[in-house]
Amino acid sequence: MKKIRKAVIPVAGLGTRFLPATKAIPKEMLTIIDRPTIQYIVEEVVASGIQEVILITSEGKSAIENHFDYNFELDTLLREKNKEQLRAELERTSGLIDVVSVRQKKPLGLGHAIWMARHVVGDEPFLVLLGDDLVRSETPCCRQMLDLYEQIGESIVAVQRVPMAQTGSYGIVEGEATEHERTCKISRMVEKPAPGVSDSDMAIIGRYLLMPDIFDILGTTTPGHGGEIQLTDALQALSKRRGMYAYEFQGRRYDAGDKLGYLKAIVDIALEHPSLGGPFREHIRTLCGHEACRL
DSSP states (O other): OOOOOEEEEEOOOOOGGGTTTTSSSOGGGOEETTEEHHHHHHHHHHHTTOOEEEEEEOTTOHHHHHHTSOOHHHHHHHHHTTOHHHHHHHHHHHTSSEEEEEEOOSOOOHHHHHHTTHHHHOSSOEEEEOTTEEEEOSSOHHHHHHHHHHHHOSEEEEEEEOOGGGGGGSEEEEEEEOSSTTEEEEEEEEESOOTTSOOOOEEEEEEEEEOTHHHHHHHHOOOOGGGOOOHHHHHHHHHHHHOEEEEEOSSEEEETTSHHHHHHHHHHHHHHOTTTHHHHHHHHHHHHHSTTOOO
16 A cells, blocks of 8 residues: 655636635635635645645746745845744745645646646555635544545545535535445445435535546546536546545535635634634624624
């Protein structure tokens, strides 16, 4: 069984749901407190023991790469102003992990974005994390998946249970429970099923552990809806070729690509912040006690 050393993070999307804020700023650089969203994703990778991140980028995304690079001018300025705490934080960010960037020249879908990483990943299993999905958990979501992989040695998709009325917004998996806790072997995958098509409430979220076979499959997958190469189509084929498992991760997931999900992430992370949490909690209490508040 090959050790998993690399994680692919597609960041080539335009972020239209956050316009006009994302007209000139990559959506992954929108901040939650004092860190951009992408940093929380990369920190999960680092905390899970991964050695290299592969960013799938597009035009206008250089700010993401720059964020994880060393800035000599800024470092010099902070040193001259004796702001050592800030210098240490920036040094930690730039030294988090080795980052490689691959350009996706045409917006041909998530499946195509992952296929673009084939030459860097090589013949190794790897992780995929979507930049819109934040997961807060005691044990990082990726680490949970890696621990399961060490037992089963096959591809894994992270899932969460959602209300049946919302299954039409997700990729849904069906399968049989296994001897492994919170795990089932996938028998079918349905992308955004219409009511009555599936009785499963297990929705795929933005964490995948994939065998390198996926690259061959993606290379021959024909474009689907919108002329894009759909990852779900390739996952279905991979599950038939060698098996795939769904893992109901432990933790709380936020859809940071959605305005409401983004706000929820800000509030929850702010309440846990070591210096801001107390004052912010008091502010919330004040709002809730105000006559004009209808919470």
